[in-house]
Every structure is written in C-alpha cells, then in structure tokens.
Amino acid sequence: MTLIATEARIELRERYALSGILLYVLSAAFIVFSIWKELPPKEWGLTFWVIFLFCSLMAVLKTFGRESEGRYFYFYTLYHPLELFLAKAIYNLGLLFFIFLILWGTLTLMAGNQIIRFSWFLITGGLASLGLAFLLTLITSIAIKTQQSASLTSILALPLMIPLLLNMLRLTAYATGITPDDNPWNEFSMLSGIISLVVGLSLWLFPYLWRS
Amino acid sequence: MILLLYVFIAGWLVPLKPGIIQVTPERAEAGQIVELEVTGYNSNYTKDQGEVRAWLRLAGDTVIQAREVQVMDDRHLTCSFYIPSAFPVRQEAYPLSLILDHTSDGTSVLPNALFITPAKVQDENEAALWFSDKVTSVHEQSGIRFPFRNILSETIRNTYFHVPLWFAMIILFGVSAWYSLQYYRGGQIDLDRKTVALVKVGLLFGVLGLVTGMLWAKNTWNAYWSWDVKQNMSAIALLIYAAMMVMRASLEDDMQKARLTAGYNMFAFALLIPLLFIIPRMTDSLHPGSGGNPAFGGEDLDNTMRMVFYPAVIGFILLGLWISQLVYRTEKLK
Numbered sequence: 001m002t003l004i005a006t007e008a009r010i011e012l013r014e015r016y017a018l019s020g021i022l023l024y025v026l027s028a029a030f031i032v033f034s035i036w037k038e039l040p041p042k043e044w045g046l047t048f049w050v051i052f053l054f055c056s057l058m059a060v061l062k063t064f065g066r067e068s069e070g071r072y073f074y075f076y077t078l079y080h081p082l083e084l085f086l087a088k089a090i091y092n093l094g095l096l097f098f099i100f101l102i103l104w105g106t107l108t109l110m111a112g113n114q115i116i117r118f119s120w121f122l123i124t125g126g127l128a129s130l131g132l133a134f135l136l137t138l139i140t141s142i143a144i145k146t147q148q149s150a151s152l153t154s155i156l157a158l159p160l161m162i163p164l165l166l167n168m169l170r171l172t173a174y175a176t177g178i179t180p181d182d183n184p185w186n187e188f189s190m191l192s193g194i195i196s197l198v199v200g201l202s203l204w205l206f207p208y209l210w211r212s
Numbered sequence: 213m214i215l216l217l218y219v220f221i222a223g224w225l226v227p228l229k230p231g232i233i234q235v236t237p238e239r240a241e242a243g244q245i246v247e248l249e250v251t252g253y254n255s256n257y258t259k260d261q262g263e264v265r266a267w268l269r270l271a272g273d274t275v276i277q278a279r280e281v282q283v284m285d286d287r288h289l290t291c292s293f294y295i296p297s298a299f300p301v302r303q304e305a306y307p308l309s310l311i312l313d314h315t316s317d318g319t320s321v322l323p324n325a326l327f328i329t330p331a332k333v334q335d336e337n338e339a340a341l342w343f344s345d346k347v348t349s350v351h352e353q354s355g356i357r358f359p360f361r362n363i364l365s366e367t368i369r370n371t372y373f374h375v376p377l378w379f380a381m382i383i384l385f386g387v388s389a390w391y392s393l394q395y396y397r398g399g400q401i402d403l404d405r406k407t408v409a410l411v412k413v414g415l416l417f418g419v420l421g422l423v424t425g426m427l428w429a430k431n432t433w434n435a436y437w438s439w440d441v442k443q444n445m446s447a448i449a450l451l452i453y454a455a456m457m458v459m460r461a462s463l464e465d466d467m468q469k470a471r472l473t474a475g476y477n478m479f480a481f482a483l484l485i486p487l488l489f490i491i492p493r494m495t496d497s498l499h500p501g502s503g504g505n506p507a508f509g510g511e512d513l514d515n516t517m518r519m520v521f522y523p524a525v526i527g528f529i530l531l532g533l534w535i536s537q538l539v540y541r542t543e544k545l546k
Contacts, residue, residue: 138479142459142472142475142476143459145463145468145472146459146462146463152458152459152462155455155458155459156455156456156459156476158451159448159449159451159452159455160452160479160480160483162448162487163448163483163486163487163491166491190486190490190491193486194483194486197482197483197486198483201478201479201482202479205475205478205479208396208471208474208475209471209472209475
C-alpha cells in the first residue's frame with residue numbers, strides 16, 4: 001500500500017513525466033484527427049485503441065527505469081518482490097485508466113463521441129488497463145535488464161498485446177453499436193480469460209525474473 | 213528418416229482418384245434437354261465405353277439418370293439429361309450434383325455442377341420423374357489413390373507437409389516451455405540450451421508451415437495472404453518467438469539470459485494457446501477448423517490418406533526433435 005503511494009508521489013514530484021504522457025496523448029490524437037477530421041465508428045474505435053496502445057507503452061516504459069540500482073537493492077531487502085510488482089502494476093493500472101479517460105475525453109471533444117453503450121466502453125477500458133498494466137509491467141521488468149530497453153519493450157510487448165487488442169476492438173464494436181450482435185458476454189469472457197491468464201502468469205513469474 | 217522418406221515418396225507419387233474438373237454449361241432451365249460436356253481428371257473414359265452412367269442429384273434419392281452418355285476421349289464425355297419441369301421441392305434455383313460411375317474408374321462426384329432455374333410452364337406430373345431413377349450398383353475404384361477433391365485437386369498432397377509442420381511446431385514449443393519450467397524449478401544452465409535449440413527449430417518449422425500454408429492459400433483462396441485470422445495469428449505467434457531471440461541477443465550475462473528466456477518462454481507459450489486455438493475458432497475464417505468445426509472431420513481424410521498422414525505427423529515431430537538435438541549439441545560444444 002505504502003509502495004503504491006510512494007509510486008504516485010514520485011510520479012507527481014516529477015511532474016514533467018506525467019505531463020509528458022499527457023502531451024503525448026494530445027499530440028497523437030491531434031495528428032491523427034487533423035488527417036481524418038471525422039471518423040465513422042469503426043475507424044474511431046480502431047484509432048482510439050492504437051493511440052491508447054502507444055500511449056500505454058510510453059507510460060509504462062518509465063516504470064522501472066526511474067529508480068537507481070541501489071534503490072532496487074534497498075527495496076529488495078525491504079519488500080517481497082510480489083509486493084513491489086503489485087504496487088507498480090496497480091499504479092500503472094490507475095495511470096492507464098486515467099489515460100483512457102483523458103483520451104476518450106479528447107476524442108469526444110475533437111471528433112465527436114461514437115459510443116452508444118457507455119458502461120460497456122468503460123468496462124472495456126477498465127479491462128484493457130488491467131491487462132495491459134500487468135503485461136507491460138512484466139515485459140518492462142524483463143526489458144530493463146537489456147541494453148536497449150525502450151525498443152525491446154515494444155518488440156516483446158506488441159505481439160503479446162495483439163490478442164488483447166483484438167478482443168478490445170470487438171467489445172468496442174459492441175459499445176459503438178456497429179455489430180448486429182446483441183450478446184457481448186462471449187467477447188467479455190474471452191477478454192477476461194486472457195487477462196486473468198496474463199495476471200496470473202505475471203504474478204507467478206515476476207519474483208523469479210526479479211531475482212537478479 | 214525412413215518415415216519421412218516414405219511420406220515424401222508416397223505423398224508426391226500416389227496418383228489422385230479420377231474426378232470431374234468442370235462441366236459446361238453451368239446453368240440451364242428446367243423442362244428442357246441439357247447436353248453436359250464433362251471434363252474429367254485422371255480418368256479413363258474410353259475403357260468400357262458402354263458402361264459409363266451419369267446422374268444429376270438434387271438431394272438424397274432425388275436423382276435423374278442421363279438418357280445417353282457419349283464418350284469422346286479419356287478426359288471428355290457428353291451426357292444428355294432431360295430436366296423435369298417440376299421439382300419435388302420449391303426453390304428459386306436448384307443446384308444439382310453430377311455423379312459419374314465407371315467400371316474401372318469408380319464413382320466421381322462434382323458438387324453443385326449445374327444450376328437449374330425453374331421452368332416457366334410447370335407440369336406437376338413430371339416431379340415424379342425425380343424418383344424413378346436410383347443410383348445403384350456403383351463401382352469401387354481399386355488400387356492406392358488419394359481422393360479427388362474439388363478445388364483442392366493436386367494440392368491435397370500439402371496435407372502431408374503443412375499440417376504436420378504445425379503439429380511439430382506446437383510440440384517443439386511445448387517441450388521447450390516444459391524445459392523452461394524445469395529451469396524455473398532450479399535446473400541447470402544446460403536446460404537453457406535445450407530450450408533455445410527447441411525454440412529455434414520450432415521457429416524454422418513455423419516459417420515453413422506458414423510458407424506451405426501460403427502456397428496452399430494461393431491455389432485455393434487465390435492469394436498468398438488474405439489477412440485471414442488464422443494466418444494473422446500464426447504470424448503473430450512467430451513474431452513473439454522471434455522477439456524472444458532478439459531479447460537473448462541483447463543480453464550479456466548468461467545466467468540472466470537463461471532466466472529471462474525461461475520466464476518469457478513460459479509466458480509466450482501460455483499466450484500461444486488462445487492465439488492459435490481459441491481466437492481463430494471464434495471468428496469467421498477461410499481456414500478449415502474455424503467457426504467451431506474441428507479441422508479434421510470425417511470427410512477430410514480417407515484411409516489411403518491416413519496411411520501417409522499419420523507417419524508424416526510422427527516423422528516431422530521426430531525430425532524436429534532430432535534437429536534440435538543437433539543444434540543443442542553444437543551449442544554445447546561451443
């Protein structure tokens with residue numbers, strides 16, 4: 001618990017990091033929509049998630065880079081690795097959900113809102129944040145051990161994100177009402193199945209990967 | 213090796229059963245006499261000319277027999293049918309299958325060979341004509357032949373290469389994930405070499421599986437890559453494993469390399485299962501086995517094909533394990 005608070009405090013102290021992410025979100029949205037101006041629902045959802053994916057990559061990338069080696073050693077003696085991982089992942093979850101809301105707001109302002117079923121889009125956003133937060137936290141913790149951690153995070157994480165992305169797109173299609181399908185539970189259970197797999201595996205593997 | 217040699221020889225050389233490639237015309241109106249020109253494949257129509265019989269089948273026992281069959285040469289014959297002006301069921305169009313029976317070639321079928329549009333004047337009495345003929349005493353073709361499938365034709369041989377390659381890849385990745393688990397439980401650094409050797413060979417098999425699949429797709433779906441969900445997912449699966457090799461290349465310390473590989477490998481294999489087996493089944497796909505059907509239904513393999521297919525599967529799996537053993541040993545010698 002205190003660790004989550006610490007994470008947040010560090011992040012807030014270095015305000016440029018957070019505002020950097022915000023700027024990234026805004027400029028990405030701006031670039032995309034100055035090209036298209038107006039988007040039909042399907043493309044709207046697609047653009048939304050593509051921007052979201054890259055923003056989340058940017059945001060989570062900093063998770064492990066921030067602290068020095070010495071600090072990690074200190075943490076390692078103080079906490080169980082699981083606590084550390086959970087703190088980071090939950091903090092990232094909050095961050096991603098925040099990005100999700102900001103992005104949604106931005107797109108609504110600039111390109112109009114295409115979402116009909118608000119609660120379902122919120123659920124999709126929450127699930128996406130959860131899955132991506134755990135997946136990216138784990139992958140960053142692997143990539144940080146290498147020399148070019150930034151590029152390696154994207155190489156390792158992007159293909160792993162695709163099964164999540166596909167289901168997110170399908171749920172978004174339901175939320176925008178462009179599918180004739182009236183039953184989103186199938187996609188929902190599929191997405192939450194994959195996410196629970198990701199969460200379980202990352203919790204299981206992180207203490208082991210973190211040992212060095 | 214002997215298994216594979218057998219697979220290659222049998223897979224390439226066993227001829228296909230006779231089949232029907234095409235029929236002209238493809239559509240006709242009911243209540244008229246239709247002259248069908250049939251083009252055969254691997255057929256010997258000139259042998260026992262008088263014995264060729266032909267039927268058009270609507271469904272089940274609803275058939276009409278050809279009034280006359282004339283053989284032109286080994287590959288071509290014409291048969292004339294009288295299509296009754298009334299049908300026992302009412303549809304907007306009637307797809308008919310052509311059935312040919314020959315003493316030495318056996319039976320061959322072309323589904324949906326002819327489309328019939330309803331006649332303008334219908335004589336309800338003629339509907340009974342559909343039941344006067346029966347497909348009886350058909351001949352079995354003897355000898356070892358692979359079945360002739362419409363569209364597939366000769367590419368049916370790819371079943372012995374494309375499918376076993378994927379099976380072998382899954383097995384290789386699975387075994388490597390198992391070794392990773394062993395390493396995770398406190399194994400030796402040696403296990404890491406085994407893991408990596410298996411993943412390397414698995415990647416090779418995956419690429420080969422993708423290439424054979426693309427060749428097959430070119431022949432049946434008319435494009436090497438049609439952004440089918442199955443193609444996409446398998447390409448992504450290969451990307452995941454390729455990323456793992458990139459990760460290994462950028463690490464210095466051997467112990468760290470081994471640990472991170474083991475962790476990532478288990479993670480990747482766990483995500484591979486929904487990627488390859490669950491998601492493609494939930495969406496529409498051109499690939500057999502999608503939309504809830506298993507890939508191997510009763511009609512896909514006949515007994516002659518099984519005689520080659522099962523050895524092919526076993527042979528490719530053993531080949532994969534053997535190559536990875538070699539890779540592992542050369543790594544160890546270094």
